[in-house]
Amino acid sequence: MPKSLPYLVVGRVLKPWSYRGELKIEILSDFPERFASLREVFLGDDAKFFRVERARLHGKFGLLKLADIDSEADAESLRDQFVQIAAKDAVPLKPNQVYLYQMIGLRVVTVEGESLGEIVDVIDTRANDVYIVNTGTREILLPAIPDVIREIDLPQGHVIVKLLDGLLDV
Numbered sequence: 001m002p003k004s005l006p007y008l009v010v011g012r013v014l015k016p017w018s019y020r021g022e023l024k025i026e027i028l029s030d031f032p033e034r035f036a037s038l039r040e041v042f043l044g045d046d047a048k049f050f051r052v053e054r055a056r057l058h059g060k061f062g063l064l065k066l067a068d069i070d071s072e073a074d075a076e077s078l079r080d081q082f083v084q085i086a087a088k089d090a091v092p093l094k095p096n097q098v099y100l101y102q103m104i105g106l107r108v109v110t111v112e113g114e115s116l117g118e119i120v121d122v123i124d125t126r127a128n129d130v131y132i133v134n135t136g137t138r139e140i141l142l143p144a145i146p147d148v149i150r151e152i153d154l155p156q157g158h159v160i161v162k163l164l165d166g167l168l169d170v
Helices: 032-037 072-076
Strands: 007-016 023-029 040-043 048-058 060-064 082-086 107-110 114-123 127-136 137-141 150-153 158-161
Touching: 007 040, 007 072, 023 032, 032 048, 032 060, 048 137
Parallel strands: 107 158
Antiparallel strands: 007 023, 007 082, 023 060, 040 048, 040 082, 048 060, 107 114, 114 127, 127 137, 150 158
């Protein structure tokens, strides 16, 4: 069963935006409109807390001004850091939607009841996500498309799949 995460990644610091310490952010969220309402974020592997003084959208990017980041040099020190929010503040999903992190650790079972293994990673291919399933002896790549993924049951900790012909031969 997947464990819950304390933080969700919503962006990545690209570079300083101004001499006053603003940051240009690559938005890594399906909900870019919520970016402008951020009031607190956590940066880096150690999830350091920052209060947001200003947040706005600028084209397909976000601009953040964080408390105590007041110079271009301060902002430069945060380059390439992931911008995270507390998971409790995540946008509520519609029924039958899940966050990708929730897929990690789910057991994969065929519609016939055969256990295939556990999802260990998710790849974004732009066309669709691909779930990497560890069988214990090898990895299987399962496209996250309706023809294959029949049911995601988070409470039970499993995904039910219909294997397409030749899918295991790859």
